[in-house]
Amino acid sequence: MIILDPGHGGDDRGNRGPTGYIEADGVLDIGLRLRDGLIQEGYDVRMTREKDETVTLYDRTKMANSWQGSLLLSLHTNAGPEGADGIEIFYTLNNEWQNQQHHQEAKRAAEVIQRSLVEATGLRDRGVKTRLVDNTSSPIYGRDYYAVIRRSNMPALIIEMGFHSNPREEALLKTPEFRQKLADAIVKGMKEAYPMGDLPASEKVQAEKRKIALTVHNNTVEVNGLFYENRNYVPIKFFEEFGYEVTWDEVNSIVKIRYKK
Template sequence: MKRLFFLLYITALAVVFPFAALTAEASDFGDRVSSMAEITGIRDSSDADKTRIVIDASKPVTYKKMVLSAPDRVVIDIANAWVSPKLDRQLDLDTNFVGTVKIAQFDPQTVRVVVETKVGRNNYKVFGLNSGTVPGRIVMDFGNLTDSSGAKIDLPEKTPAAKPKAETVKPKSAKQEQAQKQEKKEPEKSKDPTNKDEELDEELAGITGLKGRKIVLDPGHGGSDSGAIGPTGVMEKSVTLRVANEVRRLLVKEGATVYMTREADIEVSPKRAKATDIEELQARCDVANEVNADIFVSIHMDSFTNRAAKGTTGYYYSLGDKRSRVLADKIRSGVIDQIGTQSRGTQSCNFYVVKHTDMPATLLEVAFISNEQEEKLLDSEDGIRKAAQGIVDGIADYFG
């Protein structure tokens, strides 16, 4: 099957992607983010009157805010910024004024902060601090604040439990006593402690546009088909599955429904190793078509006889769904932003899996497994995690 992909790839390369493109200018991650602010910290403090949340950045930042559900949530979008991988993405504060705070890379240029708050619309404020000693900082206060007129804002207070009134004890009937005993035997149903987190995950998912989306991930190759093999023996089929599994984890966390064409080192066709190339590829398409998926993403590692070849490419079928090119472009850009590979562009192709799926579809060549540096990158946990995050960022950008 790899031979089929290779022939198709060479054909597309000869027509629309001349060899000179191999020397195209690299899109180095460090250069790309040099003009962006890194979000390096998020911290909080609380007292009886307010909860303060502080977001630290490596340089001055600008932001926009939104209020949702009057306002059950306050959303801050920080422009031209990226989240440090070392940063905790969630704070569970559960103060009188703030519940949970979440921070995520909303798109390649925007960091989104979502604050679950219990205060009214005038009981919070957001402001920035930029100075010589403080490169970039956003401060959010929630609580019993003073508005511009100097009047104190009243917040709803917790109602103390009422003391039970003294009652005259009446003798119980045998039937009442039996019912009371039965009631004591039945354990009180405890609330699911994960419900709150699940609800917040759903809220964030709704904001990023992934909630409820049906997404099919196709880890390339598998079973008897190893795909390309890198200089040190790393197999394409293992890298694609590792990346796809991490993409699935991230997408499910954001509320999407994810289907995998394969979840193990096997062929997708029921015929397994006896399947023809076409039967195996059609089986992958069938997974997406049968569930009526919103998008189809096939994940591959590229390979070339010249080991100097490198970079990330997004492919789409030009005669298919018109949104496929946008999907391919968004995902390619997301991956490049995360792993810093060279951009080889978004190219039209005739690959079977993107031609025979009924929804927007892309085949992503994450990097060149034939290139020693890119093989090493994608055989590392950090590389897998970043590549997966890039794919998710691109998908979120597509639906956003």
């Protein structure tokens, strides 16, 4: 099972770009697109949040551990000093249980997903890395610095998909096309790192492929989708191929689909 963790949300909405991009909303949109893409490929996926709500760091990892996930992907956009740019991924080294068994698997997944993101976006490759608590008086000295990595008892990645503090990268992140590109790149990386043929049946989503009829503005079309856990899933970008405009409403945290006459 793949756990997707869109960072921040709810009361935690302070991370913003210079012209209004909100990290919590952007990474949620990417996460929902990523979820749909992974399910379309047959992966079993759960999310720590599917809407704008407050979820604590400890609750995120508590959920992931209770679901016994195989991999946790925590989705973020970055902030830094003027001129900071690019994509980077932090991965498990030494978690809460002083357990390094997930280190090599996390590193392998991070390297593949990082390469896919850089190739798809053309953004600077800041590399994959680890970070440990270096305060010798801390009770967690020598363990993973980031709580979502440290407290996840599975390979865990924090994926920083560009700098929202950088005006050029913020402008990209504000577009649905670029957010879809990020989601597609992670799906591609996951397919390379975890080919479906290599996964046991318990790790594959038991979803039914079906034709789904959609009616928008009195236009009915059919799309290849999936039926999973009493929900129908269709790729959002499908609408754009049939003359619809798909936009993300950051104020109300919803996707809007409008027919362009």
